[in-house]
Amino acid sequence: MQQTWLILGATSSMARAFIRKLAHQGDGIILAGRDTDDMAATARDARVRGARLAEVMRFDARDADTFAPLIDRMAREEGTLNAAVFVGSMPPQSDLDAAPDGIDGVIRDSFTGPSHVLHLLAAELEQRGSGTIVGVGSVAGDRGRVGNYVYGAAKAGFHTYLSGLRNRLTRAGGHVVTVKPGFVDTAMTWDVEGMFLVAPPEKVADDILRAVEKRKNIIYTPGFWRLIMTIIRLVPEPIFKKLSI
Amino acid sequence: MTWRSGSYTGWGRALVADGPMARPERLSALHKVAGQAPAIGNRRSYADACLNDDGSVIDMTRLDRIIDFDPNAGTVTVEAGVTLGDLTTLLAPRGWMPAVLPGTGHATVGGAIAMDVHGKNHVSVGSFGQQVRSLTVLRNGQSEVETAGSDEFRASVGGLGQTGIITQATLSLAPCPGTGVRVRERRMDSFDEHIAQLEASTSPFVVGWIDATATGDATGRGIMEEAELVDRTPPPDKKAKSVPFDAPHAALSGPVVRAFNAAYLRRVPAMGRTRIRSIDDFFFPLDRIANWNRLYGKRGFHQFQCVVPTAEADALKDMLEFIGTSGLASPLVVLKKLGEGRGGMMSFPMEGYTLAVDFPARAKAADVIKRLNQMTADVGGRVYLAKDAFLEPDQVASMYPDHAAWAKIAAKSDPEGALMTALVRRLKLREVA
Numbered sequence A: 001m002q003q004t005w006l007i008l009g010a011t012s013s014m015a016r017a018f019i020r021k022l023a024h025q026g027d028g029i030i031l032a033g034r035d036t037d038d039m040a041a042t043a044r045d046a047r048v049r050g051a052r053l054a055e056v057m058r059f060d061a062r063d064a065d066t067f068a069p070l071i072d073r074m075a076r077e078e079g080t081l082n083a084a085v086f087v088g089s090m091p092p093q094s095d096l097d098a099a100p101d102g103i104d105g106v107i108r109d110s111f112t113g114p115s116h117v118l119h120l121l122a123a124e125l126e127q128r129g130s131g132t133i134v135g136v137g138s139v140a141g142d143r144g145r146v147g148n149y150v151y152g153a154a155k156a157g158f159h160t161y162l163s164g165l166r167n168r169l170t171r172a173g174g175h176v177v178t179v180k181p182g183f184v185d186t187a188m189t190w191d192v193e194g195m196f197l198v199a200p201p202e203k204v205a206d207d208i209l210r211a212v213e214k215r216k217n218i219i220y221t222p223g224f225w226r227l228i229m230t231i232i233r234l235v236p237e238p239i240f241k242k243l244s245i
Numbered sequence B: 001m002t003w004r005s006g007s008y009t010g011w012g013r014a015l016v017a018d019g020p021m022a023r024p025e026r027l028s029a030l031h032k033v034a035g036q037a038p039a040i041g042n043r044r045s046y047a048d049a050c051l052n053d054d055g056s057v058i059d060m061t062r063l064d065r066i067i068d069f070d071p072n073a074g075t076v077t078v079e080a081g082v083t084l085g086d087l088t089t090l091l092a093p094r095g096w097m098p099a100v101l102p103g104t105g106h107a108t109v110g111g112a113i114a115m116d117v118h119g120k121n122h123v124s125v126g127s128f129g130q131q132v133r134s135l136t137v138l139r140n141g142q143s144e145v146e147t148a149g150s151d152e153f154r155a156s157v158g159g160l161g162q163t164g165i166i167t168q169a170t171l172s173l174a175p176c177p178g179t180g181v182r183v184r185e186r187r188m189d190s191f192d193e194h195i196a197q198l199e200a201s202t203s204p205f206v207v208g209w210i211d212a213t214a215t216g217d218a219t220g221r222g223i224m225e226e227a228e229l230v231d232r233t234p235p236p237d238k239k240a241k242s243v244p245f246d247a248p249h250a251a252l253s254g255p256v257v258r259a260f261n262a263a264y265l266r267r268v269p270a271m272g273r274t275r276i277r278s279i280d281d282f283f284f285p286l287d288r289i290a291n292w293n294r295l296y297g298k299r300g301f302h303q304f305q306c307v308v309p310t311a312e313a314d315a316l317k318d319m320l321e322f323i324g325t326s327g328l329a330s331p332l333v334v335l336k337k338l339g340e341g342r343g344g345m346m347s348f349p350m351e352g353y354t355l356a357v358d359f360p361a362r363a364k365a366a367d368v369i370k371r372l373n374q375m376t377a378d379v380g381g382r383v384y385l386a387k388d389a390f391l392e393p394d395q396v397a398s399m400y401p402d403h404a405a406w407a408k409i410a411a412k413s414d415p416e417g418a419l420m421t422a423l424v425r426r427l428k429l430r431e432v433a
């Protein structure tokens, strides 16, 4: 069956690595994000690499007017419709401490904006009785830490949303994969000190694709993060609150 | 999020730079930092060509998209950060490949242009820069297109990053009948035989491996590989390996290298042999072992590479004698014939023979390599700036006759000298005599 993917946040390097894999399979791809010039280059790359279709559309998680056109465009494609969400923003926690107004933006970018789009798409998936949604969350959403708990809270919200959406779409033949990456070698982590076990975006993309094929529910990527996060979650709160990890 | 501080090295790891590095993932992010620092690729240059100790650098590897591929014309337009290995993997099954490939697939298109790299087919097709139709170069906040033939273009090709940041290039490709390479290997017993056979060969791809531990009559012995692309399916590549940590210094000591080289020679039967190998395996044999540079231990290694005019081939024999008695040679020694093709003013290739030798970075290596540099200069040869760590500024002018013309264009492109690298400063390349 013909596959078409809506990629929210197509400028992120994780998204770009994933788009290359989809292109290699010959899938159709709608690249959505704010930097349309940059996405145009990625779309051309995808076409050369074999994408059946690679089109750029403007999407801004903070501008709801950009949502419906994405769904309309997807609906025009035959076959199975899928989506992968790579959007999110992680300003330094200190910026948010200085200007708490920024919190709303983080929630919008990382949780409510993309959830709104997925909600619109979900109806279409239900109608077609197929389709996979990949939601990229974060290990930061597994437990609030002093270093980035606003971002973590937004991702935790998104995780919960995805779990509910999975519950809903499963009934209609669809599927939802929650992806929790650890540290990935992207612009976001480029200058962050103390990064360890940093995975290349290609590794994350590989893991996501495998999870889609095997209809996994929740994956950590690289896989060892499941163990790390299990341990971190098990630390009792009286102790955890004193740690700085 | 833009600059990361820390230390980094070229492939040889013997020279270390400390300073901020940016790695833009989008053109808009590149525009924000352009003009502040030179561009670097995958740091497959060995020494300081890709370092900037007094300033910062811009890593181009994330701007690696293929913008256009025309299978009828055999051309491809790419962003500068794409690697030649990636491009080859993608294009070979569609009947095309980059016409020039260096010995590693990890080199980026930007790095291959800025060093005007050569391959095992230099005699028949020329250098990488000669396959470039046009370039997009970012300088002084402006994107400019340079087309083959112009002075600006000839300053950017082989231009060591000094004329601006190459963001895109359009390349002419070579037809590729399949993913197989037919390789004929023959033992060469002496330097003279090696040179005579390189000279006699009519194969498109030719390369000689030399056992640099040999001395006396055996000096220059080794294996010559001649190859052509064929429409045959190669056996599957062996699984890639990796060197997980720095090897102890003893790993490449004299006796180990001698034993390795002897075994390597004997692999090839006295009668020679012919095999079908994969494109990757033939062109990028060392890439199968990730981080093989760690075999040289923490201190790293140097590579010496020179080219001498055809009539001065015997100078290479003298060099090999000298290297053989130094006790420093490593297993990686390569001899190739070069044609006259060169794409830029500062390009390395010239008609003659090129010798490349790795040396562990022990105290003695500097003296040995300086001596080899001088031997090269004495016969009108040239040392390759992608590898060099020991040339002196005054040796450059005679080796690179177009240097002054190039330096003028570089000065116009980058009046502030913001694009200078450690190599450029060390050799005073931006000063016009």
Ligand SMILES: Cc1cc2nc3c(=O)[nH]c(=O)nc-3n(C[C@H](O)[C@H](O)[C@H](O)COP(=O)(O)OP(=O)(O)OC[C@H]3O[C@@H](n4cnc5c(N)ncnc54)[C@H](O)[C@@H]3O)c2cc1C
Pocket (backbone or CB within 6 Å): B011, B038, B039, B040, B041, B042, B043, B044, B045, B046, B049, B050, B060, B080, B081, B101, B102, B103, B104, B106, B107, B108, B109, B110, B111, B112, B114, B115, B116, B117, B118, B119, B120, B159, B160, B161, B162, B164, B165, B166, B167, B286, B386, B421
């Ligand atoms: C195992 C091995 C085998 C090799 N074999 C060969 C060979 O057979 N023939 C050969 O010629 N070379 C060979 N080389 C050398 C290598 O091909 C060159 O050093 C090449 O330049 C490396 O490309 P890079 O992308 O790593 O560039 P870097 O080493 O990062 O940079 C090299 C130069 O290019 C400039 N540069 C890089 N990107 C840009 C850009 N976008 N715009 C402007 N300037 C830029 C840098 O400023 C620097 O001056 C080999 C190297 C290795 C490690």
